Structures are given as C-alpha cells and as structure tokens.
Amino acid sequence: MRQVEHIRLRKSMKVSDLVKQMDATGVLGAGKIGEAAKLVGEIFSDKDYTTFLTLAGAMVPAGFRHVIRDLIEDEYVQVLVTTGANMVHDMVESLGYRHMVGTFSAEDVKLKKQNIGRIGDIFIQQEAFQALEKWLYKTVEAIPEEKRKRISAAEILREIGEQIKDKDSILAAAARRNVPVICPAFVDSIAGFQLWTFGQDKTLRLEPFLDLNLLMDKVYEAKKVGIIMLGGGVPKHFALFANTFREGVDAAVQITMDRPEPGGLSGASLEEAISWGKVKPKGRAVTVVCDVTIAFPLIVAAALEST
C-alpha cells in the first residue's frame, strides 16, 4: 500500500506537473484525475489502440470544439460517437455563429421573445438554426439522390464535413482523417428534425443499421480498444455495447456527474460494465466524478505530455 503524497503548488507549474501530483495523492477526485491521465496517455501513445471518444452534454457549446477537433486531427481518436446536438453546434459555428456567455438565472420567457435558446449558462441565437436549415438542405440535396435512398447519419455527416471550409470544425477534421462520426440518435437533434422536414418532399431515408455497420467494422478490426466517455447517454451505451462483440474494451475512462444509485446507464460504474462484457475482466477502467469541462482538459493536457 502506498501513502498519500501531499500536493505542493508552485507558481508557473505545468498542468502535467499538477496532474502528476494529483496522481501521487492517489485518492478521491484528484487521484482519479491522475489515474485517468496516465491511462489516456498510454492509449494515446500505443498505436495498437483504436480509440473511441463519446460525447454527451454541451461540449461544443461549452468551448470544447477545438479540443475534440485537435484530438481527431492529431489522430488520437479513431471513432467519434456523439449526440446529434454536438454536431449541430459544430455546424452552426462553421456557419459563423457563436455561442455566448449567458447565465443560469436568465428570464427564459424574455429569451424566448429575443429568439435566444439557453443551454445552462450558454446562449445562442435561434437565427443560427434557421441558417443551418438552409445550408443543410443545400448540402444534403447535393448528395446524389441514389445515395439518399439509403444513407447512414455517418455518411451525411461525412458529406457535411467535406463541405465545411472552417478548419476548426470537428466534422471537417473527421472527414479529413477518415474518422467515422457515429450518431445513433441523430434523428433526435435539430439537424435530425430539419432533415425529416427535408424528407417530406425530397428523397432521404436514414438507416441506422448502416451506422452500426461502420461502428462494428471499427470494433472488429481493432487490436485494442480504448474508450473515453464524456458524459453518458446513448453515445456511452452504444459504443460500449458494440464492444461486447469483441469481449469488451481494454481501457476505459469516463467523466461524469451521474451516479450509479438511480440505476440509469449514464451513471453506471465501469465495474458493472464488466458483467455485460463491455469492459474486459482484466481491462483497466477509471471513473472521474467531475464536471467534464473541468476534468477533461486537465486529463488531456497531461496525457499529451506523455505522448
């Protein structure tokens, strides 16, 4: 048994030094940050890993667009499994719209009148989504009709990624790097509803099994699988369950504020995941109970240092 080492803070210390000290404590949240950073560092350094990143919550609105984009661009991530919303917000930023710093205690009736949508303390003009609709219609219409008769969300998102000029875009980076963007509940996003409208008079048949084909190819061809889960939701479950077809992932890190007690999958422990074959019995797994926007940059900055 090793002892808890006490943290010492210094002016100008590097993130990786702080995380190393957190790791040296070995306990509570700080200890988990340290453990997670080491594991992510290993995954990032080992070419045998196929790394899945899952996104739930307001990652793009909250200022994590570049972080995710860079992880894809720099080839640390091979598969992105995400809510539709995060990709919608990537698109609207590509169209030049910006998320604004608002407040949790806003008067929402007033925001509604001002055509502002609120996500926690983040504001965004509804105008952004009107512009998105126009652009989306045009972009999807450019896909050959034959292809639109049976298409996965991932293929649509790839076509979109190829059209986006904004070099900061997640979808553009994913298209460039050939990283599939798997969105199992794509229909449940603003873009999903807009494409449903599009599909009222134009040809467009989304077929989720085609997304699953793409995901399973990645699962089957992987030597080792590492997974980093930001929040829970469908992305967490879908990516983990797909990996039961290869006896589970080898390494898993989840960052979440959800807990096991209420029984939902979002808060489920990674031990529980072993019982289902989602994580290998000898797999390594770290759960960090923390706001993702605080823990994730700490972990990534420290992990990058070790690559």
Added chain:
Amino acid sequence: MRQVEHIRLRKSMKVSDLVKQMDATGVLGAGKIGEAAKLVGEIFSDKDYTTFLTLAGAMVPAGFRHVIRDLIEDEYVQVLVTTGANMVHDMVESLGYRHMVGTFSAEDVKLKKQNIGRIGDIFIQQEAFQALEKWLYKTVEAIPEEKRKRISAAEILREIGEQIKDKDSILAAAARRNVPVICPAFVDSIAGFQLWTFGQDKTLRLEPFLDLNLLMDKVYEAKKVGIIMLGGGVPKHFALFANTFREGVDAAVQITMDRPEPGGLSGASLEEAISWGKVKPKGRAVTVVCDVTIAFPLIVAAALEST
C-alpha cells in the same frame, strides 16, 4: 405568501393524504411532490390532454412495468417515448424471465462468468437475451417482407406488442390501446443490435423518420399536451423538441437526479425549455429532484385519487 404547514403522520394514512400534506408544506422536495401530483392529477382528469410519458433509466427492471402498463391500459397516457432498453426488458419478462434482487457491490468478474448482467443492484440472466433473440427473429420474420423494407421502430414494437400474450406487458397494452411506442434510439438497445444481425441476411430497414411521423401526428392533433418525464436522455429531448412544432407543451413534470450545472439536457431545467419553445411561456412545469422509483409511485398514486 402562504405559510409552510407542518406534516402530521398517522398510522394507516393514505398515500394521497401524505402527498396532500407534502403539498401543504409547499417547499423543498416534499413541496415538489405535492405540486407534481396536483399537476399530473389535472392532466389525467382533463380529456383535452394528450399525455406523453418518457422513460429513461431502468424503469422496467426496477419493478415499474405494471405501473407503466396500467397508465397505458387505463388510457392516462397517449404516447410513450422510451429507451429501447425498457422495451427489451418488457419483452424478456413477457418471455417468462425475471429480474432479480442483487447488490451494487457485486463482483462483476464473477457475474460475467455466471452469465449475469448487472444494472445497479438488479441482476438478470444473459440467457434471457438469447431467448429474446430467437423470439425476436421469429416475430420480426413474420412481418411481411414488403413492410420490412421501410419500417419504423414503432411499427416493429407494435407488431411485437400484438404477439405478446402476457397481459402485464407494456408493449401489449400499447398495441391494444393504440399508443405509439416511440423509440428514437432503438438501434441502441439489445433488440436493436439483434435486429441489426437479423438484417445481415434478411430484409429489415429501420427508418427513424417514420417514427417521427407518428410522433408528430400526435403533436399536431393534440388540443393540449402534458408530458411526464422519468429521467432525461433522448426520450426527454425528443418528446420536448417535437412539441416545439406546436409552441410547446402546456404542462410538464420531470423527475430526475440530474442537475442543470453540468450543462447536459438530462438535467436541464424546465425554465430553460421555455427559451426553446419546448414548454409554453405560460405552461406549468414542475421538476422533482428525486430517485424516480421513489417519487413516481407517490405522484401517480396521489394523482389517481384526484381523477
């Protein structure tokens, strides 16, 4: 301003009396239970309401199959929006399998060896899912191939519901009562993965826009919409966003352990929902921060009393 009335407990008191007293406190969690029960009671009593029930988390495994089934059977609920998992667990119970009382502190490597999957402190034999697969293949194969070329998850679930003999089944009740079972991320469930396998050699093309058609019909034809959300996730967002097409729901109750601070939609407040047009500016809305398995039966039992 009214005063906080103190609760008085008596032997043999009725649930509805307790909830009335909670309502008379008017504050904290108990106050919210009271407020939610009144609102649900109103929704249940007013024939003008189309009531949406959304399910996330382990509601069926946790013993809420009858409660949900009865709400459908007794025509209190007109639309069910759910995770695939809850319907999977309804099916396996229909096949005679049971969920077992386990423990959170199980040894998961051992459970894996025993072919037991764990959901919090609930255990289930993996055998149940093998039986499900066999039965599902047979049931889906019985659907005419022509129909299987373009089919919604809701149609499949309806066909399944019609085949289920078990009178306690949610899907059977929904089929009987013509309540659409909307499952926007159906592919992300054990049944979804099994049908994907089925689709490798047989015809089966799921098309989520067809589910959205069904959902939107309900949205458009409703005089008033009431929504009861158990947990968050895709069901919460999908049902609420669909209602932006009619300027928002009139009455909303959510029960969840998630909070707004981390920024995810699951924990988002119903005030925030107003800014997006998901809840009407003059709509009534109650959030109960509580384990659903505790709060929901209290609220329903009290609401039924007032119908």
Added chain:
Amino acid sequence: MRQVEHIRLRKSMKVSDLVKQMDATGVLGAGKIGEAAKLVGEIFSDKDYTTFLTLAGAMVPAGFRHVIRDLIEDEYVQVLVTTGANMVHDMVESLGYRHMVGTFSAEDVKLKKQNIGRIGDIFIQQEAFQALEKWLYKTVEAIPEEKRKRISAAEILREIGEQIKDKDSILAAAARRNVPVICPAFVDSIAGFQLWTFGQDKTLRLEPFLDLNLLMDKVYEAKKVGIIMLGGGVPKHFALFANTFREGVDAAVQITMDRPEPGGLSGASLEEAISWGKVKPKGRAVTVVCDVTIAFPLIVAAALEST
C-alpha cells in the same frame, strides 16, 4: 435470490401498502425505502432500542416540526442530536412566527431589503430572530447564575423547552419526555451567536464536554442502539462516533443526497462506518439516497404501521 416484484398502484392505497410494494421490488431507491421502513419499524417496536435521531438541513423550516415532535412525544426517539438551527426554528415557531413558501429563484438583494432570510425556497422574517433574542435573553437570565457558570447547550435547551408553552414544540416535547437535545455545534447557530452576545455582560459559560457527558450516558446505558440520520454534518458524526465507545450501533438508517465520492463524512457509506466501529460488523444499515423531505415521511408512516 428473490425476484423484483412489480409495483401496482391503486387509488386510496395506504402509505404502508405502497412502501410494502417498494420493498417487494427490492431494488434502487424504492427498495431502499422499503428496507429502511422495515428496519425503522423494528427499532420502534423493540423496547430494547435506544433510538438516536440526528437532524441536519432545514427540517423544521421545511415542515417537519410535528413529525419530529411526535416521534419524541410518542417515545420512539430517546436522544436528539441536532444542528442548532433546527432548534432555533422550533423556538421562533413557538414565538408565533411562521416559515413561508418562497422560491429558489428569489432576488436576494430585494429579500435583504425586506428583512427576509431565505433557506432554499423557504422565507422567514428577520423580525423572528429579533423576537427570539429578546425572549432568549429573558429565558436564559432566569436560569440561576450559579448554573450558568458551567452549563451545557443541552441544559439550556431543556430550560427553554420547559418554558415553551406551544404544545407543538420539539424542545417542549423533549423536555417533557426527558429526551436530551444534543447540539454539538450549538455556538454555530443564531441562538449561539445571541447567547455569545448575552455572555458579554452576563454570566454564561457553555461547556460542550457536559453535552458529551449526557450523550455518553445514553450510549453506555443502551441495550441496543438504533440511529436514524437525516442528512449528515456534525450530528451524524457526533452520534456515530459516540457509539464507538460501545462497539457501534446495532441498526442505522441514513437518508441523504450526499455521496461517498467527494470524501466528506456527510456522504460516507455505512459500510465505511463499520471500519471505525461506528456500526457493528453485524449491524444492519440502510442508506437511502433521497431528499429527506420525501423519504422520511414515507419511511416513518410505514414504520408506525408496523408498531
């Protein structure tokens, strides 16, 4: 292993029936409510138990004054370990002041101007505390000066309880039933600060070891100890640690929204308590993760039924 029984709700069902059904599920929050109610029922029925009730949080402001008062009056509780605040609020209600139903989203600068203090969504006039001060000075001054030279908070609270005419008062019931009111951080309450002011020109020397004497007498003389903890804080720790002197409590129920992960004692598990000798290795213990104002009346109403 027993199976999860599904809940069935009926109009006019009794609280104890609902709780029995929750117990029959055996899992998640509902299962814990059932388990806790059985254990509390046993403690209440067995005369060998000395029962400790610990209070943190806004129990009196939230409308739980009678519930606690009745448990003392009806001799279900033999020791009360509490924050000072709860007793302060018992006193101001005895003086005729009332807590009001407010809102979480109040404008606090405005409340300040209106001399209203806010506790979550509960409002109270500051005037109540001015009246309290006057009354407290008078009441404490009536205690013989000799006694005031070395006095426990418990003795002061007992004197106060004896002076209170209001039959609904917790302190009055405790004085009547000879139940010690142990308040280990009494100085950290409005009454504590007021008595500190009193002590500037009058004799008053609080001595916390005298409170501990009283508490330890109860610990030592108990055949069996049962403890019900509402929230965490100093009351939880103080009552549990005192019981290490008798090898731990025999039965423990805690209701809290706090969790173990951040490492504080308030969220600590009752398993952890075994390692410290606070709970006997063979002691029975149930943790309910729930808002106390929801879970506690359910548990008590059901437990009373079984007495």
Added chain:
Amino acid sequence: MRQVEHIRLRKSMKVSDLVKQMDATGVLGAGKIGEAAKLVGEIFSDKDYTTFLTLAGAMVPAGFRHVIRDLIEDEYVQVLVTTGANMVHDMVESLGYRHMVGTFSAEDVKLKKQNIGRIGDIFIQQEAFQALEKWLYKTVEAIPEEKRKRISAAEILREIGEQIKDKDSILAAAARRNVPVICPAFVDSIAGFQLWTFGQDKTLRLEPFLDLNLLMDKVYEAKKVGIIMLGGGVPKHFALFANTFREGVDAAVQITMDRPEPGGLSGASLEEAISWGKVKPKGRAVTVVCDVTIAFPLIVAAALEST
C-alpha cells in the same frame, strides 16, 4: 455579451494558461474555475483583504496538507475555520503517521479487524489515534492548569501548533503566523473525544464563546473580507454568519458537490447568503460545483500566478 472562446490544449502548458482558457469559455464548470481563480487572485493580491479559509471534508487525508499550510505560511490566509478532523489528521501526520491509498470497495469488516479506519478510498491505522491520545494528553497537560479552567479550542490548537516540530504542519504554520484556527465543533472530533476523556480526571473546560471572541475580532478589524470555502458544514456557516456582524463578506468562493435543492446550508447558494447579510449585496461570489480535490489546486495555482 461576450462569446464562448474555445479551449486549445498544448503540451507543457501552464496551469495558469489552462485556467485562463477556462475563463475565456466563461461557461459551465470551466468558466466557474476561471472566475474563481481571478477572484482568489485578487483577494491574494490585495493587502486590504482578511482572508478566511474554511475546511470541511477530508482535505488533510486527501493530500492537501501542504497546500493549506503554504497558504498560511505565505500569509495568503488570515483565519482558518475548520472541522476538528482536519486538524486531527494534521497532528497524526506530525507524529509520523501517514494516510494510505486504499479503495472505496474495501471490505470494512476486515479493515476493522486490521485496525484500519477508512475515509472514502483513504486508509489510516487506528494506531495513529492511540499515539495521538498519548501525545495530546502530554501536550495539553503542559498547558498551565489555570489556563485550562477556561480555554478555547483555538488556544489549545495554538499550543499544539507551537509544540509541533514538523515544518509541514498546518497547526505549526498557523501558530507561527498567528493565524487563529477556529474549530466551532471541536468536541466533534477524535481529539475532542480524547480531551473529554482527559477532562474526566484533569482540569479542562472548553469554552466555545472564547473561540467566537477570536473570530469576531478578525471580523471587526477587517477592512475587506474574502472567504474561500472548501465544502460546507459548520465551518461554512460559522464563518459566513460571523460576517453578518460587518454586513457580509466582500468576496466569496465556494467549492462543493452539494446543491441547493435539498435545502441544507452546505449546498446553499451564495445568492441566498446575500439575503442573510452573509455576503454583501454588491459582494462578488463564485460557486464551483466540483470535487474540491480537483478544483482547489487548479484555482490556487492559477491565483498564485497572478499575485
């Protein structure tokens, strides 16, 4: 309204750079870290501030002894308000005992047999507390009996701090720097119980009003008050309520995993604190919902950079 700037991570980046980027997002948890770091930086840079640090939770066991000690030694903190436990753990480390890296899923019955106490995933030998008792008796006995007839916990802790040779000790640094260590519920700690035993045959009368004298001197003489609250509990309330005597603190930062909804003071918002006069109506206040062991070092390391 400013826009959410996206974080960019780089190898070898400094903590202060990361925190600046978090601040540039301006939203969710990361935004709060940024805001808190700026405010703490201002407090630390402005000599007019009297800074209160409050400690709850397992800060010393978790590896934060040096961080706290350094903040005192380097004169960033003028008043420490703490649980007794944190000081107990400072003392046992001074005696050479160490906290060990354990696990949350320990078998506590086994730990009990091995005389190991568990705090979350931290282990400590009970032997440490036996050694503490011996040392404490000796140290307190060395205090002149006359003084022991009426003594504050703060005076005892100061005497202890003067006796501790270990330069890493919080108590030693506090004694050196003349920083009062206010422990309003000192009796509720292992040392408190041990001194109660001591007091059975030796003279020792703790008087909490004397602690309050010390605290109020600091409150009254302060030009400005800044407060940093790690967790909630009695330390949070005591320090805030003391400041109502000067119309509230000027600047407040709290880091906690507790939330307002259950109604307890630990999770109470700093807006609510305004209604009570604990925070000035124009005071600046930031709440960070995060595990303290993660957020606090980030905030302090960044704040130090700006001093």
